[in-house]
Amino acid sequence: MENIKVFSCSKSADKFTKEICDYLKIDVGQLESLKFKNDNNFVQILETVRDKDVFLIQTTEPPVNERIMELLITIDAAKRASCRRITVVLPYYIYSRSDKKDQPRIPVTAKLFAQLIEAAGADRVLTCDLHNPAIQAYFNINCDVLTGRFLLEKYFDLKNIEDKVIVATDAGSSKKAYKYAEHFGCPIALVDKRREGNDDRAIATSVIGNVKGKNALVFDDEVDTAGSIIETVEVCKKFGAKDVYVGCTHGVLSGPAIERIKNSQIKELVMTNTIPLPPEKQIDKISVVSMSELFAEAIKKINEATSVGELFE
Numbered sequence: 001m002e003n004i005k006v007f008s009c010s011k012s013a014d015k016f017t018k019e020i021c022d023y024l025k026i027d028v029g030q031l032e033s034l035k036f037k038n039d040n041n042f043v044q045i046l047e048t049v050r051d052k053d054v055f056l057i058q059t060t061e062p063p064v065n066e067r068i069m070e071l072l073i074t075i076d077a078a079k080r081a082s083c084r085r086i087t088v089v090l091p092y093y094i095y096s097r098s099d100k101k102d103q104p105r106i107p108v109t110a111k112l113f114a115q116l117i118e119a120a121g122a123d124r125v126l127t128c129d130l131h132n133p134a135i136q137a138y139f140n141i142n143c144d145v146l147t148g149r150f151l152l153e154k155y156f157d158l159k160n161i162e163d164k165v166i167v168a169t170d171a172g173s174s175k176k177a178y179k180y181a182e183h184f185g186c187p188i189a190l191v192d193k194r195r196e197g198n199d200d201r202a203i204a205t206s207v208i209g210n211v212k213g214k215n216a217l218v219f220d221d222e223v224d225t226a227g228s229i230i231e232t233v234e235v236c237k238k239f240g241a242k243d244v245y246v247g248c249t250h251g252v253l254s255g256p257a258i259e260r261i262k263n264s265q266i267k268e269l270v271m272t273n274t275i276p277l278p279p280e281k282q283i284d285k286i287s288v289v290s291m292s293e294l295f296a297e298a299i300k301k302i303n304e305a306t307s308v309g310e311l312f313e
Contacts, residue, residue, distance in 0.1 A: 001303045005029045005052045009074045012061035019292035043073045049083040057089040061276045072120045079121035087124040091274035092250045096131040114138040129221045129249040144308045148249035148272045151289050153183050165214040169232045212240030222250035226257040230264045243267040
């Protein structure tokens with residue numbers, strides 16, 4: 001690697017950035033980020049980045065909008081410091097669920113965020129498991145998308161769970177479930193959801209396929225309030241599943257999520273560290289696998305102008 005500098009855009013990204021830099025055997029880039037008394041943000045890069053390949057890492061520990069401004073201001077600072085290239089590293093893509101105009105008079109914030117990143121001066125984006133793969137096309141600059149699927153597969157391989165069945169949370173997630181089923185060499189089942197009443201809420205009512213006497217593995221790209229996942233777990237148990245494991249890339253875990261998981265019949269929730277898990281959310285049922293080495297390898301390949309896709313071959 002040559003002329004590379006890796007910076008953390010906020011304190012919430014410090015740990016993830018340090019893990020990446022330790023793996024790459026480089027020092028974490030030095031910058032100062034603070035807030036004035038008038039609530040304005042200020043960023044100063046404390047070392048030269050002229051003609052350097054700069055990587056800016058930002059995670060999404062709340063407040064989310066604060067993280068966005070920190071990122072945009074840091075991009076502008078790096079651009080004005082005459083760096084050669086700026087790659088924004090977003091382990092979790094902020095506003096990824098606001099990805100389409102499915103109601104009257106609403107924004108497509110995922111695209112707006114992409115436009116803001118470009119307008120600030122970024123040359124490339126590196127992210128992971130987008131809620132909607134189409135978000136990659138919102139950018140006019142290169143956007144590389146990693147996946148946590150292989151890490152989750154490896155984790156469950158090591159657990160040697162017998163009598164597995166992969167359960168798709170709905171019809172939309174069946175394609176993803178088939179990939180996991182192919183890897184584990186096990187059958188697949190699908191939770192059937194029906195709409196009841198006028199609140200437009202889908203209720204899980206039955207399972208298509210056989211889960212009786214089997215250990216169910218449920219995978220999703222993210223777990224937010226955990227309502228949908230808990231519903232899936234309860235239906236699996238209702239139809240005779242033994243233990244139910246859940247795997248996800250992004251543990252958003254907002255609102256009542258932790259309380260729901262704690263009181264649920266989930267055997268174990270396994271997620272990656274794309275979003276920091278604060279101490280108050282660390283419970284026995286949650287296990288975390290690190291994505292930092294995968295991101296580090298991707299950063300190395302971008303810097304050396306080799307194929308990021310080789311990581312998954």
